[in-house]
Amino acid sequence: MIAREWKCRVPEAHSEGFTGYLYETGIKDSSATPGFLGAQIFRRSLAAKIELTLITYWDNLEAIKAFAGNDISQARLYPEDEAYQLEPDLSVQHYEVIEHQFSAEQRG
Template sequence: MIAREWKCRVPEAHAEGFTAYLYETGVRDSSATPGFLGAQIFRRPLIGKIELTLVTYWKSLDSIKAFAGEDISRARLYPEDEVYELEPDVDVQHYEVIEHGFIPGGL
């Protein structure tokens, strides 16, 4: 399994709207791609901004290419990102997942 990590920052005022937009674009498009296994979105406050991290999980690098294009190291951005004053990382990171497990129902 491969994890794909992308980060961005938005002004606090756009955090909720951009999170919904992220579901409508990146998460929806990822989940419609064969080989997609799941996603997580993390958020943390910065000074005057919110940082969001999207981690998607994939069966293979070829699955990621089907979503991201030939250069999988580049972020897939969307035309309306600038409406949210998005500060995106243009590069993404990929990791081989060597352990994954969650306790059903939490701790």
């Protein structure tokens, strides 16, 4: 399994709207690609901004190429991103997942 990590920053005022937009673009397109296994979005506050980290999980690098194109190190951005004053990372990181375990019990 391969994890693909992408980060961006948005002004606090756009955080909720951009998160919904991220579901409609990146998550929707990813999940429609064969080999997509799942996704997580992380959020943290910075000075007057919110940083969002999107991690998607894939069967293999070929599945990622089907989503991202041949240069899988480049972020896939969308034309409407500018409306959210997005500060995107232009590259992504890939990791081989060597352990993944979640409790069947929900905590929180």
